[in-house]
Amino acid sequence: MNRVTVDREMCKECEYCMQFCPKKTILKKSETVNKMGYYAVHAADMTDCIACGICANVCPEGAITVEKDV
Numbered sequence: 001m002n003r004v005t006v007d008r009e010m011c012k013e014c015e016y017c018m019q020f021c022p023k024k025t026i027l028k029k030s031e032t033v034n035k036m037g038y039y040a041v042h043a044a045d046m047t048d049c050i051a052c053g054i055c056a057n058v059c060p061e062g063a064i065t066v067e068k069d070v
């Protein structure tokens with residue numbers, strides 16, 4: 001399974017990653033805030049992730065890491 005890791009303390013909830021991800025089932029807002037007061041994004045369901053890296057590329061905070069399963 002591919003892996004997407006979001007550093008929740010870096011996320012400022014801009015939602016670019018969610019908007020540009022070609023799959024709509026993966027990235028979700030958390031239900032609790034991080035230390036900056038944002039509902040940080042996390043990878044909720046990796047089933048459909050194609051490890052395209054778009055989420056990591058559009059994140060202005062550099063909070064996302066994508067690892068492709070080999």
Ligand code: SF4
Pocket residue numbers: 004020021022023026027048049050051052053054055056066
């Ligand atoms: S790597 Fe691509 S498919 Fe996977 S969560 Fe990021 S944008 Fe979506």
Ligand code: SF4
Pocket residue numbers: 006010011012013014015016017018040041058059060061062063064
């Ligand atoms: S693009 Fe980055 S800062 Fe914006 S919501 Fe996604 S993880 Fe958070």
